[in-house]
Amino acid sequence: MLPESSTGCSFEDCQDTADWLLSQTAVRPLVGIVCGSGLGGLADVLKDQEAFNYKDIPNFPQSTVHGHAGRLVFGTFKDRTCVCMQGRFHLYEGYPVQKITMPMRLFKLLGVETVILTNAAGGLNQDYEVGDIMIIKDHLNIPGFAGNNPLVGPNDERFGVRFPCMSDAYDRELQQLALDVGSELGYSDFLREGVYCVLGGPSFETIAECRMLNKLGADAVGMSTAHEVIVARHCGMRVFALSLITNKVVSDYNSEKKANHEEVLQTGKQRAEQMERLVSTIITRIGHNNNLA
Ligand SMILES: O=P(O)(O)O[C@H]1O[C@H](CO)[C@@H](O)[C@H]1O
Numbered sequence: 022m023l024p025e026s027s028t029g030c031s032f033e034d035c036q037d038t039a040d041w042l043l044s045q046t047a048v049r050p051l052v053g054i055v056c057g058s059g060l061g062g063l064a065d066v067l068k069d070q071e072a073f074n075y076k077d078i079p080n081f082p083q084s085t086v087h088g089h090a091g092r093l094v095f096g097t098f099k100d101r102t103c104v105c106m107q108g109r110f111h112l113y114e115g116y117p118v119q120k121i122t123m124p125m126r127l128f129k130l131l132g133v134e135t136v137i138l139t140n141a142a143g144g145l146n147q148d149y150e151v152g153d154i155m156i157i158k159d160h161l162n163i164p165g166f167a168g169n170n171p172l173v174g175p176n177d178e179r180f181g182v183r184f185p186c187m188s189d190a191y192d193r194e195l196q197q198l199a200l201d202v203g204s205e206l207g208y209s210d211f212l213r214e215g216v217y218c219v220l221g222g223p224s225f226e227t228i229a230e231c232r233m234l235n236k237l238g239a240d241a242v243g244m245s246t247a248h249e250v251i252v253a254r255h256c257g258m259r260v261f262a263l264s265l266i267t268n269k270v271v272s273d274y275n276s277e278k279k280a281n282h283e284e285v286l287q288t289g290k291q292r293a294e295q296m297e298r299l300v301s302t303i304i305t306r307i308g309h310n311n312n313l314a
């Protein structure tokens with residue numbers, strides 16, 4: 022494990038990055054958004070945009086995955102100020118888990134109160150269809166079982182406590198709000214609630230792994246989000262997350278289907294409009310200081 026000071030994720034490193042960004046933009050974001058694979062179009066619907074390429078931001082990692090543009094976009098939905106990651110980082114890119122979650126600490130230091138994350142995920146639940154949108158109510162952090170938790174290492178109390186609670190990781194009021202908004206928009210037929218399981222990737226799952234994960238209680242599987250959620254909750258931000266079911270996992274030895282990233286991006290394109298409308302409507306209903314409008 023690398024000490025925090027050498028990964029560029031210490032409080033001081035994050036503060037330097039926040040100070041640099043706050044000196045470049047007048048936007049003071051209350052909502053932070055992370056876009057999943059193929060779902061970066063959400064950032065494009067922000068008004069009065071100010072965008073920064075990750076490569077120009079001090080201490081910031083670089084996006085290496087197709088479907089993750091690598092831009093931090095500030096702007097507004099109605100009068101709600103937002104900062105949006107158009108591209109996230111994953112364990113399989115080779116970054117330490119502390120580095121891929123560093124943007125959550127940056128969000129906190131920028132003044133963000135609520136974090137909304139999206140991801141592309143494989144459907145494990147037999148009832149799920151491609152194109153379903155799953156409100157994440159809980160997660161299984163499998164890399165964490167092996168000690169790869171983003172909070173491993175010295176704890177900096179300026180961010181949060183040594184042993185943070187995770188039974189309330191996903192905000193229940195925001196889940197209910199999403200169900201209500203989904204119903205108003207006519208999305209109930211493809212809106213689900215379930216458990217997301219993160220694996221390290223980059224290989225997709227074997228059939229035996231899919232069967233095991235489903236038995237463990239996971240409804241969808243991916244390679245992101247849970248680490249970010251842990252760090253966001255550690256520093257006291259409210260969290261809401263959505264999985265777009267971009268493919269059904271292969272859990273039958275007679276199936277000829279093969280998981281692939283192109284299908285993931287393709288489904289993202291097909292559901293982009295509904296994902297954007299759902300998220301932007303939820304944001305317009307989040308009031309200041311975390312109250313619902
Ligand atoms: O979780 P996001 O970033 O949406 O991406 C998902 O899609 C990619 C696989 O196609 C993996 O990176 C997986 O985690």
Ligand SMILES: Nc1nc2[nH]cnc2c(=O)[nH]1
Nearest residue numbers: 141142143242243244285
């Ligand atoms: N691990 C994993 N990640 C995904 N991201 C999108 N689909 C999948 C999947 O089937 N498995």
